[in-house]
């Protein structure tokens with residue numbers, strides 16, 4: 001496996017692979033890799049001949065400087081994890097100056113899907129995601145790019161960007177990987193204190209109860225209140241938002257019959273750590 005830090009070398013190795021008739025897969029990451037990322041990388045390796053993994057903590061998608069400062073950076077461990085467990089060919093780990101020699105002033109307008117949930121609570125976040133992902137798409141021009149479904153809204157926005165900008169790239173959404181106790185695997189889990197790690201699985205457990213026990217007795221807005229109250233009663237947990245939305249438009253649903261695809265998306269602080277997760281209430285067959 002090769003580690004590359006410059007865009008010119010990245011373009012060169014990808015061009016050689018393409019000249020040999022290989023299909024190209026891209027897995028964009030911010031590093032601090034875990035089994036969730038490995039599942040994306042393994043999927044990419046099983047579907048593409050040549051796989052590039054980018055490891056770059058993208059400053060333009062952070063609207064909280066403290067969050068950017070404390071984001072885990074573990075490149076050596078990341079490379080070892082990839083090499084020991086996958087057959088990926090390239091890790092692209094550029095510097096901030098390499099990616100942004102000048103400030104990226106591009107403004108993306110994704111409309112209503114970017115104005116709710118994370119878009120509302122983290123202004124500028126998706127613009128930053130679109131800046132880096134569009135650059136990676138232009139550098140690598142992959143046949144397929146892989147993203148996790150934990151970042152449900154991010155995945156929807158990237159699909160929209162691909163459509164809007166006419167990238168010829170297939171976006172592959174990969175299922176959330178969870179620990180046995182139900183907590184979604186995330187780089188941020190490493191920041192949890194021991195007692196916080198012990199209660200964090202309650203977030204997904206509460207969402208599951210809201211599907212299994214509550215959905216047919218309550219309206220979506222009543223379920224939102226129930227989930228929020230239930231979680232906020234637990235020490236260390238504080239819900240930033242819980243939204244029940246149409247899985248395609250990401251707009252709130254008022255009634256379970258409004259659409260065939262209904263998803264609940266949550267952001268909940270566990271101590272100081274901002275965790276996100278989601279659950280499907282309904283999906284069309």
Ligand code: PAF
Pocket residue numbers: 028029030056058061129132133151154
């Ligand atoms: O999901 C992430 O880790 C990041 O938002 C991404 C897609 C790698 C862009 O920096």
